[in-house]
Amino acid sequence: MKIESLKFEGVSFTHEGNDPVIQNVEFDFPMNEIIWVKAEEGAGKSSLLQILAGLQIPQSGKYLINGENVTEMSFEEFLPYRMEIGYAFDFGGLINNRTLRDNLLLPLLYHKTVPQKEAVERVEELIKLFDIAKYANERPAHVPGRLRKLTCLMRSLVMHPQMLLLDDPSVGLGQDSIYTFVDCIHKLRKEGFAKHLFISSYDEKFMNLLDYQIIHLDEGQLFFQQVDPEKRVVHL
Template sequence: MAENNNLKIDSMKFEALTFAHEGQTALIRNADFEFPMNEVVWVKGTEGQGKSSLLQVLAGLLNPQSGFFYINDQNVLDMSFEEFLPYRLAIGYTFDYGGLISNRTVYDNLMLPLAYHKLIPMNEAKERVEEIIKLFDINKFAHERPAHIPGRVRKLTCLLRALVMRPQVLLMDDPSVGLGQDTLYTFVDYIHTLRKEGHLKHIFMSSYDEKYMSLFNYQIIHIDDGQIYLQTVEQDKKVVHL
Protein backbone atom coordinates (compact mmCIF):
# COMPACT_ATOMS: atom_id res chain seq x y z
CA MET A 1 0.00 0.00 0.00
CA ALA A 2 1.20 3.48 -0.79
CA GLU A 3 2.47 5.20 2.34
CA ASN A 4 0.07 7.38 4.34
CA ASN A 5 -2.87 5.86 2.49
CA ASN A 6 -4.89 3.92 5.04
CA LEU A 7 -7.08 2.27 2.42
CA LYS A 8 -6.66 -1.49 2.12
CA ILE A 9 -7.94 -3.08 -1.08
CA ASP A 10 -9.46 -6.50 -0.40
CA SER A 11 -11.82 -7.12 -3.33
CA MET A 12 -12.54 -5.95 -6.88
CA LYS A 13 -15.55 -7.02 -8.94
CA PHE A 14 -17.74 -6.10 -11.90
CA GLU A 15 -21.51 -6.37 -11.92
CA ALA A 16 -23.36 -6.11 -15.24
CA LEU A 17 -20.49 -3.97 -16.52
CA THR A 18 -20.32 -2.92 -20.17
CA PHE A 19 -17.46 -1.03 -21.80
CA ALA A 20 -17.01 0.03 -25.41
CA HIS A 21 -14.82 2.57 -27.14
CA GLU A 22 -16.92 5.25 -28.81
CA GLY A 23 -18.64 3.98 -31.94
CA GLN A 24 -17.32 0.43 -31.51
CA THR A 25 -18.67 -2.94 -30.40
CA ALA A 26 -18.56 -3.54 -26.65
CA LEU A 27 -15.34 -5.20 -25.48
CA ILE A 28 -16.85 -6.02 -22.09
CA ARG A 29 -20.55 -6.82 -22.22
CA ASN A 30 -22.83 -7.07 -19.18
CA ALA A 31 -20.02 -8.86 -17.33
CA ASP A 32 -20.23 -10.19 -13.78
CA PHE A 33 -16.83 -11.13 -12.40
CA GLU A 34 -15.01 -11.16 -9.07
CA PHE A 35 -11.29 -10.80 -9.59
CA PRO A 36 -8.76 -13.09 -7.87
CA MET A 37 -6.92 -11.17 -5.15
CA ASN A 38 -3.51 -11.63 -3.49
CA GLU A 39 -2.31 -13.22 -6.73
CA VAL A 40 -0.36 -12.55 -9.88
CA VAL A 41 -3.10 -12.71 -12.52
CA TRP A 42 -2.34 -13.28 -16.20
CA VAL A 43 -4.98 -11.54 -18.34
CA LYS A 44 -5.31 -13.47 -21.60
CA GLY A 45 -7.34 -13.09 -24.77
CA THR A 46 -6.88 -12.90 -28.50
CA GLU A 47 -5.90 -9.64 -30.19
CA GLY A 48 -8.64 -7.04 -29.97
CA GLN A 49 -10.65 -8.75 -27.22
CA GLY A 50 -10.07 -5.90 -24.76
CA LYS A 51 -7.19 -6.88 -22.45
CA SER A 52 -5.73 -3.36 -22.39
CA SER A 53 -9.16 -1.79 -21.94
CA LEU A 54 -9.92 -4.14 -19.04
CA LEU A 55 -6.71 -3.07 -17.27
CA GLN A 56 -7.54 0.60 -17.84
CA VAL A 57 -11.06 0.17 -16.43
CA LEU A 58 -9.51 -1.46 -13.34
CA ALA A 59 -7.13 1.50 -13.07
CA GLY A 60 -9.99 3.99 -13.23
CA LEU A 61 -8.67 5.43 -16.49
CA LEU A 62 -11.65 4.37 -18.62
CA ASN A 63 -15.30 4.67 -17.59
CA PRO A 64 -17.73 1.92 -18.59
CA GLN A 65 -21.03 2.79 -20.23
CA SER A 66 -23.09 0.88 -17.67
CA GLY A 67 -22.89 -1.45 -14.71
CA PHE A 68 -20.91 -1.39 -11.49
CA PHE A 69 -17.23 -1.63 -10.52
CA TYR A 70 -16.85 -2.40 -6.85
CA ILE A 71 -13.67 -2.09 -4.81
CA ASN A 72 -14.24 -3.26 -1.24
CA ASP A 73 -17.99 -3.33 -2.03
CA GLN A 74 -17.93 0.40 -2.87
CA ASN A 75 -19.04 1.36 -6.38
CA VAL A 76 -16.10 3.51 -7.44
CA LEU A 77 -17.90 4.65 -10.61
CA ASP A 78 -20.14 6.86 -8.46
CA MET A 79 -17.21 8.50 -6.68
CA SER A 80 -15.93 12.03 -7.23
CA PHE A 81 -12.26 12.56 -8.09
CA GLU A 82 -11.53 13.31 -4.41
CA GLU A 83 -13.40 10.22 -3.21
CA PHE A 84 -11.58 7.98 -5.68
CA LEU A 85 -8.13 9.44 -4.96
CA PRO A 86 -7.23 7.02 -2.09
CA TYR A 87 -8.00 4.12 -4.46
CA ARG A 88 -5.98 5.70 -7.27
CA LEU A 89 -2.99 6.08 -4.95
CA ALA A 90 -3.18 2.36 -4.15
CA ILE A 91 -3.25 1.35 -7.84
CA GLY A 92 -0.23 1.45 -10.15
CA TYR A 93 -0.71 1.34 -13.93
CA THR A 94 2.16 1.06 -16.42
CA PHE A 95 1.77 3.12 -19.55
CA ASP A 96 3.78 2.15 -22.61
CA TYR A 97 6.61 4.21 -24.09
CA GLY A 98 4.43 7.32 -24.41
CA GLY A 99 3.64 7.53 -20.72
CA LEU A 100 6.61 9.68 -19.70
CA ILE A 101 6.64 13.48 -19.47
CA SER A 102 8.82 14.51 -22.39
CA ASN A 103 10.37 17.65 -20.87
CA ARG A 104 11.37 15.92 -17.62
CA THR A 105 14.42 13.72 -17.06
CA VAL A 106 14.28 10.04 -16.16
CA TYR A 107 15.03 10.99 -12.55
CA ASP A 108 12.27 13.62 -12.54
CA ASN A 109 9.77 11.20 -14.08
CA LEU A 110 10.49 8.65 -11.36
CA MET A 111 10.26 11.30 -8.65
CA LEU A 112 7.05 12.81 -9.95
CA PRO A 113 4.42 10.58 -8.25
CA LEU A 114 6.24 10.69 -4.91
CA ALA A 115 6.81 14.46 -5.03
CA TYR A 116 3.31 15.29 -6.29
CA HIS A 117 1.40 13.23 -3.73
CA LYS A 118 3.84 13.92 -0.87
CA LEU A 119 3.20 10.51 0.68
CA ILE A 120 6.70 10.20 2.11
CA PRO A 121 9.33 12.79 3.12
CA MET A 122 11.30 14.21 0.20
CA ASN A 123 14.61 12.79 1.41
CA GLU A 124 13.07 9.30 1.50
CA ALA A 125 11.62 9.80 -1.98
CA LYS A 126 15.03 10.81 -3.37
CA GLU A 127 16.68 7.85 -1.67
CA ARG A 128 14.13 5.44 -3.12
CA VAL A 129 14.53 6.76 -6.66
CA GLU A 130 18.32 6.73 -6.40
CA GLU A 131 18.22 3.10 -5.21
CA ILE A 132 16.06 2.13 -8.18
CA ILE A 133 18.37 3.92 -10.62
CA LYS A 134 21.35 2.10 -9.14
CA LEU A 135 19.62 -1.30 -9.06
CA PHE A 136 18.75 -1.10 -12.75
CA ASP A 137 22.10 0.44 -13.72
CA ILE A 138 20.57 3.42 -15.54
CA ASN A 139 22.54 6.18 -13.81
CA LYS A 140 24.05 7.43 -17.08
CA PHE A 141 20.52 8.09 -18.37
CA ALA A 142 19.10 9.52 -15.14
CA HIS A 143 19.41 13.16 -16.16
CA GLU A 144 18.44 12.71 -19.80
CA ARG A 145 14.99 13.36 -21.23
CA PRO A 146 12.96 10.50 -22.74
CA ALA A 147 13.71 11.51 -26.34
CA HIS A 148 17.45 11.07 -25.71
CA ILE A 149 17.47 7.61 -24.13
CA PRO A 150 17.17 4.09 -25.62
CA GLY A 151 13.70 2.59 -26.00
CA ARG A 152 14.61 -0.09 -23.45
CA VAL A 153 15.24 2.57 -20.81
CA ARG A 154 12.06 4.47 -21.69
CA LYS A 155 10.01 1.30 -21.27
CA LEU A 156 11.76 0.47 -18.00
CA THR A 157 11.17 3.98 -16.65
CA CYS A 158 7.44 3.68 -17.45
CA LEU A 159 7.30 0.42 -15.49
CA LEU A 160 9.32 1.68 -12.54
CA ARG A 161 7.28 4.86 -12.20
CA ALA A 162 4.25 2.68 -11.41
CA LEU A 163 6.27 0.70 -8.84
CA VAL A 164 7.91 3.66 -7.10
CA MET A 165 4.69 4.34 -5.17
CA ARG A 166 4.70 0.70 -4.00
CA PRO A 167 1.00 0.27 -4.76
CA GLN A 168 -1.26 -2.53 -3.56
CA VAL A 169 -2.64 -3.18 -7.05
CA LEU A 170 -0.27 -3.25 -10.05
CA LEU A 171 -1.66 -3.29 -13.60
CA MET A 172 0.78 -3.98 -16.46
CA ASP A 173 0.10 -4.25 -20.19
CA ASP A 174 2.73 -6.37 -21.99
CA PRO A 175 5.51 -5.34 -19.56
CA SER A 176 8.22 -7.56 -21.02
CA VAL A 177 8.10 -6.10 -24.55
CA GLY A 178 11.24 -4.14 -25.38
CA LEU A 179 13.06 -4.59 -22.05
CA GLY A 180 15.90 -6.91 -22.97
CA GLN A 181 16.64 -10.15 -21.12
CA ASP A 182 18.98 -8.88 -18.38
CA THR A 183 16.74 -5.94 -17.52
CA LEU A 184 13.70 -8.22 -17.57
CA TYR A 185 15.19 -10.61 -15.01
CA THR A 186 16.16 -7.70 -12.75
CA PHE A 187 12.63 -6.30 -13.07
CA VAL A 188 10.98 -9.63 -12.18
CA ASP A 189 13.33 -10.07 -9.23
CA TYR A 190 12.41 -6.57 -8.04
CA ILE A 191 8.70 -7.42 -8.20
CA HIS A 192 9.28 -10.57 -6.14
CA THR A 193 11.27 -8.53 -3.59
CA LEU A 194 8.52 -5.91 -3.24
CA ARG A 195 5.88 -8.62 -2.85
CA LYS A 196 7.90 -10.24 -0.06
CA GLU A 197 8.01 -6.83 1.64
CA GLY A 198 4.20 -6.66 1.53
CA HIS A 199 3.71 -4.44 -1.53
CA LEU A 200 2.15 -5.25 -4.94
CA LYS A 201 -0.36 -7.59 -3.32
CA HIS A 202 -2.57 -7.85 -6.40
CA ILE A 203 -0.91 -7.93 -9.84
CA PHE A 204 -2.83 -8.06 -13.12
CA MET A 205 -0.92 -8.18 -16.40
CA SER A 206 -1.42 -9.04 -20.02
CA SER A 207 1.39 -10.70 -21.93
CA TYR A 208 2.07 -12.88 -24.96
CA ASP A 209 5.45 -13.84 -23.47
CA GLU A 210 5.12 -17.29 -21.90
CA LYS A 211 8.78 -17.38 -20.86
CA TYR A 212 8.33 -14.14 -18.93
CA MET A 213 5.12 -15.38 -17.29
CA SER A 214 6.87 -18.61 -16.28
CA LEU A 215 8.85 -16.48 -13.80
CA PHE A 216 5.69 -16.12 -11.68
CA ASN A 217 3.15 -18.32 -9.98
CA TYR A 218 -0.05 -17.00 -11.52
CA GLN A 219 -3.77 -17.39 -11.97
CA ILE A 220 -5.33 -16.86 -15.41
CA ILE A 221 -8.38 -14.88 -16.46
CA HIS A 222 -9.60 -14.81 -20.07
CA ILE A 223 -11.53 -12.07 -21.78
CA ASP A 224 -13.50 -13.48 -24.70
CA ASP A 225 -16.56 -12.24 -26.58
CA GLY A 226 -17.26 -9.61 -23.94
CA GLN A 227 -17.10 -11.94 -20.95
CA ILE A 228 -14.39 -12.61 -18.34
CA TYR A 229 -13.59 -16.13 -17.19
CA LEU A 230 -11.31 -17.66 -14.56
CA GLN A 231 -9.11 -20.54 -15.73
CA THR A 232 -7.93 -23.09 -13.20
CA VAL A 233 -4.13 -23.30 -13.00
CA GLU A 234 -2.32 -26.29 -11.56
CA GLN A 235 -1.01 -25.23 -8.17
CA ASP A 236 2.16 -27.33 -8.54
CA LYS A 237 3.26 -25.40 -11.62
CA LYS A 238 6.98 -24.79 -11.25
CA VAL A 239 8.38 -21.28 -11.36
CA VAL A 240 11.62 -20.81 -13.24
CA HIS A 241 14.13 -19.48 -10.74
CA LEU A 242 16.20 -16.47 -11.71
Protein backbone atom coordinates (compact mmCIF):
# COMPACT_ATOMS: atom_id res chain seq x y z
CA MET A 1 0.00 0.00 0.00
CA LYS A 2 1.76 3.15 -1.20
CA ILE A 3 1.26 6.35 0.76
CA GLU A 4 0.94 9.05 -1.88
CA SER A 5 -0.87 11.92 -0.14
CA LEU A 6 -1.66 13.20 3.37
CA LYS A 7 -4.26 15.89 3.95
CA PHE A 8 -6.21 17.54 6.77
CA GLU A 9 -9.70 18.82 5.96
CA GLY A 10 -11.11 20.91 8.80
CA VAL A 11 -9.24 18.86 11.42
CA SER A 12 -9.58 19.81 15.08
CA PHE A 13 -8.02 17.97 18.00
CA THR A 14 -7.79 18.75 21.70
CA HIS A 15 -6.94 16.91 24.88
CA GLU A 16 -9.76 17.04 27.39
CA GLY A 17 -9.66 20.21 29.47
CA ASN A 18 -6.97 21.88 27.34
CA ASP A 19 -6.87 24.40 24.51
CA PRO A 20 -7.11 22.93 20.99
CA VAL A 21 -3.87 21.49 19.65
CA ILE A 22 -5.16 21.79 16.09
CA GLN A 23 -8.16 23.91 15.20
CA ASN A 24 -10.10 23.57 11.94
CA VAL A 25 -6.91 22.95 9.93
CA GLU A 26 -6.86 22.66 6.15
CA PHE A 27 -3.44 21.41 5.07
CA ASP A 28 -1.81 19.36 2.31
CA PHE A 29 1.35 17.78 3.68
CA PRO A 30 4.41 17.74 1.40
CA MET A 31 5.40 14.26 0.29
CA ASN A 32 8.81 12.70 -0.34
CA GLU A 33 10.38 15.22 2.02
CA ILE A 34 12.00 15.39 5.43
CA ILE A 35 9.73 17.69 7.45
CA TRP A 36 10.89 19.42 10.61
CA VAL A 37 7.79 20.04 12.74
CA LYS A 38 8.47 23.11 14.88
CA ALA A 39 6.40 24.69 17.65
CA GLU A 40 6.64 26.16 21.11
CA GLU A 41 6.88 23.79 24.08
CA GLY A 42 3.50 22.16 24.72
CA ALA A 43 1.94 23.43 21.49
CA GLY A 44 1.11 19.91 20.28
CA LYS A 45 3.92 18.61 18.09
CA SER A 46 3.71 15.11 19.60
CA SER A 47 -0.07 15.07 19.19
CA LEU A 48 0.27 16.08 15.54
CA LEU A 49 2.65 13.18 14.90
CA GLN A 50 0.32 10.80 16.72
CA ILE A 51 -2.59 11.92 14.53
CA LEU A 52 -0.47 11.30 11.43
CA ALA A 53 0.35 7.83 12.78
CA GLY A 54 -3.34 7.07 13.36
CA LEU A 55 -2.76 6.76 17.12
CA GLN A 56 -4.97 9.77 17.94
CA ILE A 57 -8.28 10.48 16.23
CA PRO A 58 -9.39 14.11 15.66
CA GLN A 59 -12.65 15.20 17.26
CA SER A 60 -13.77 16.69 13.94
CA GLY A 61 -12.68 16.94 10.33
CA LYS A 62 -11.03 14.43 8.04
CA TYR A 63 -7.49 13.07 8.02
CA LEU A 64 -7.03 11.69 4.52
CA ILE A 65 -4.39 9.22 3.36
CA ASN A 66 -4.60 8.74 -0.39
CA GLY A 67 -8.00 10.44 -0.20
CA GLU A 68 -9.35 7.89 2.32
CA ASN A 69 -10.64 9.17 5.64
CA VAL A 70 -8.62 7.57 8.43
CA THR A 71 -11.12 8.71 11.09
CA GLU A 72 -13.76 6.39 9.58
CA MET A 73 -11.53 3.34 9.08
CA SER A 74 -11.72 0.18 11.14
CA PHE A 75 -8.52 -1.32 12.55
CA GLU A 76 -8.45 -3.82 9.69
CA GLU A 77 -8.98 -1.11 7.05
CA PHE A 78 -6.17 1.06 8.44
CA LEU A 79 -3.72 -1.85 8.93
CA PRO A 80 -2.21 -1.78 5.40
CA TYR A 81 -1.29 1.87 5.97
CA ARG A 82 -0.18 1.24 9.55
CA MET A 83 2.34 -1.31 8.30
CA GLU A 84 3.93 1.42 6.19
CA ILE A 85 4.28 3.88 9.09
CA GLY A 86 7.17 3.74 11.53
CA TYR A 87 7.18 5.89 14.64
CA ALA A 88 9.17 6.50 17.80
CA PHE A 89 7.78 8.54 20.68
CA ASP A 90 10.15 9.36 23.52
CA PHE A 91 11.08 6.29 25.63
CA GLY A 92 7.71 4.51 25.43
CA GLY A 93 6.39 1.65 23.38
CA LEU A 94 8.71 -1.20 24.31
CA ILE A 95 7.24 -4.40 25.76
CA ASN A 96 8.75 -4.81 29.20
CA ASN A 97 8.70 -8.60 29.38
CA ARG A 98 10.57 -8.99 26.07
CA THR A 99 14.28 -8.48 25.42
CA LEU A 100 15.53 -5.64 23.27
CA ARG A 101 16.14 -8.17 20.47
CA ASP A 102 12.59 -9.52 20.80
CA ASN A 103 11.17 -6.00 20.73
CA LEU A 104 12.96 -5.37 17.44
CA LEU A 105 11.81 -8.67 15.95
CA LEU A 106 8.20 -8.39 17.06
CA PRO A 107 6.81 -6.12 14.28
CA LEU A 108 8.40 -8.24 11.55
CA LEU A 109 7.24 -11.56 13.01
CA TYR A 110 3.77 -10.32 13.95
CA HIS A 111 2.98 -8.87 10.54
CA LYS A 112 4.93 -11.58 8.66
CA THR A 113 6.11 -9.02 6.11
CA VAL A 114 9.33 -10.96 5.45
CA PRO A 115 10.42 -14.57 6.05
CA GLN A 116 11.65 -15.28 9.58
CA LYS A 117 15.24 -15.76 8.40
CA GLU A 118 15.26 -12.32 6.78
CA ALA A 119 13.61 -10.77 9.85
CA VAL A 120 16.37 -12.16 12.09
CA GLU A 121 19.08 -11.00 9.69
CA ARG A 122 17.58 -7.50 9.53
CA VAL A 123 17.45 -7.21 13.32
CA GLU A 124 20.95 -8.61 13.82
CA GLU A 125 22.28 -6.11 11.29
CA LEU A 126 20.78 -3.25 13.32
CA ILE A 127 22.11 -4.67 16.60
CA LYS A 128 25.61 -4.83 15.12
CA LEU A 129 25.36 -1.42 13.47
CA PHE A 130 24.34 0.32 16.71
CA ASP A 131 26.72 -1.82 18.78
CA ILE A 132 24.16 -3.03 21.34
CA ALA A 133 24.92 -6.78 21.20
CA LYS A 134 26.01 -6.68 24.85
CA TYR A 135 22.49 -5.65 25.87
CA ALA A 136 20.35 -7.29 23.18
CA ASN A 137 19.12 -10.08 25.46
CA GLU A 138 18.29 -7.75 28.35
CA ARG A 139 14.79 -6.46 29.07
CA PRO A 140 14.08 -2.71 28.80
CA ALA A 141 13.98 -2.18 32.57
CA HIS A 142 17.51 -3.57 32.90
CA VAL A 143 19.26 -1.22 30.47
CA PRO A 144 20.06 2.52 30.57
CA GLY A 145 17.50 4.98 29.26
CA ARG A 146 19.58 5.84 26.20
CA LEU A 147 19.41 2.18 25.11
CA ARG A 148 15.64 2.10 25.53
CA LYS A 149 15.40 5.24 23.43
CA LEU A 150 17.77 3.81 20.83
CA THR A 151 15.77 0.57 20.64
CA CYS A 152 12.57 2.57 20.02
CA LEU A 153 14.31 4.36 17.15
CA MET A 154 15.72 1.13 15.72
CA ARG A 155 12.28 -0.48 15.85
CA SER A 156 10.81 2.45 13.90
CA LEU A 157 13.16 1.53 11.05
CA VAL A 158 12.95 -2.26 11.12
CA MET A 159 9.83 -2.55 8.92
CA HIS A 160 11.44 -0.31 6.27
CA PRO A 161 8.36 1.95 6.33
CA GLN A 162 7.37 4.50 3.70
CA MET A 163 6.49 7.07 6.36
CA LEU A 164 8.54 7.74 9.49
CA LEU A 165 7.42 9.83 12.48
CA LEU A 166 10.05 10.73 15.07
CA ASP A 167 9.42 12.67 18.28
CA ASP A 168 12.63 14.27 19.65
CA PRO A 169 14.77 11.42 18.29
CA SER A 170 18.14 12.83 19.36
CA VAL A 171 17.25 13.43 23.03
CA GLY A 172 19.18 11.13 25.35
CA LEU A 173 21.42 9.63 22.65
CA GLY A 174 25.17 9.75 22.41
CA GLN A 175 26.75 11.50 19.42
CA ASP A 176 27.88 8.24 17.78
CA SER A 177 24.34 6.84 17.95
CA ILE A 178 22.95 10.03 16.43
CA TYR A 179 25.35 9.86 13.48
CA THR A 180 24.61 6.16 12.96
CA PHE A 181 20.87 6.80 13.06
CA VAL A 182 21.14 9.61 10.51
CA ASP A 183 23.24 7.35 8.29
CA CYS A 184 20.44 4.75 8.49
CA ILE A 185 17.88 7.34 7.41
CA HIS A 186 20.00 8.40 4.44
CA LYS A 187 20.53 4.74 3.45
CA LEU A 188 16.83 3.87 3.72
CA ARG A 189 15.84 6.90 1.65
CA LYS A 190 18.34 5.97 -1.07
CA GLU A 191 16.74 2.51 -1.14
CA GLY A 192 13.25 4.02 -1.53
CA PHE A 193 12.06 3.75 2.09
CA ALA A 194 11.32 6.42 4.73
CA LYS A 195 10.25 8.70 1.88
CA HIS A 196 7.89 10.78 4.02
CA LEU A 197 9.73 11.74 7.21
CA PHE A 198 8.26 13.96 9.95
CA ILE A 199 10.49 14.96 12.87
CA SER A 200 9.66 16.95 15.98
CA SER A 201 12.84 18.32 17.53
CA TYR A 202 14.48 21.25 19.29
CA ASP A 203 17.93 19.98 18.30
CA GLU A 204 19.04 22.23 15.45
CA LYS A 205 22.44 20.54 15.23
CA PHE A 206 20.76 17.18 14.67
CA MET A 207 18.28 18.56 12.13
CA ASN A 208 21.07 20.19 10.14
CA LEU A 209 22.36 16.70 9.36
CA LEU A 210 19.24 16.34 7.21
CA ASP A 211 17.89 18.16 4.18
CA TYR A 212 14.58 19.35 5.60
CA GLN A 213 11.54 21.52 4.98
CA ILE A 214 9.78 23.20 7.93
CA ILE A 215 6.17 23.09 9.08
CA HIS A 216 5.35 25.33 12.04
CA LEU A 217 2.49 24.59 14.44
CA ASP A 218 1.26 27.81 16.02
CA GLU A 219 -2.03 28.56 17.83
CA GLY A 220 -3.69 25.48 16.38
CA GLN A 221 -2.69 26.15 12.76
CA LEU A 222 -0.05 24.70 10.43
CA PHE A 223 2.20 26.91 8.31
CA PHE A 224 5.12 26.41 5.98
CA GLN A 225 8.25 28.20 7.15
CA GLN A 226 11.09 29.24 4.87
CA VAL A 227 14.36 27.40 5.44
CA ASP A 228 17.55 29.41 5.87
CA PRO A 229 19.77 28.35 2.92
CA GLU A 230 22.83 28.72 5.16
CA LYS A 231 21.55 25.87 7.35
CA ARG A 232 21.25 23.18 4.73
CA VAL A 233 22.30 19.59 5.23
CA VAL A 234 25.79 18.72 6.38
CA HIS A 235 26.45 15.25 4.94
CA LEU A 236 28.25 12.77 7.13
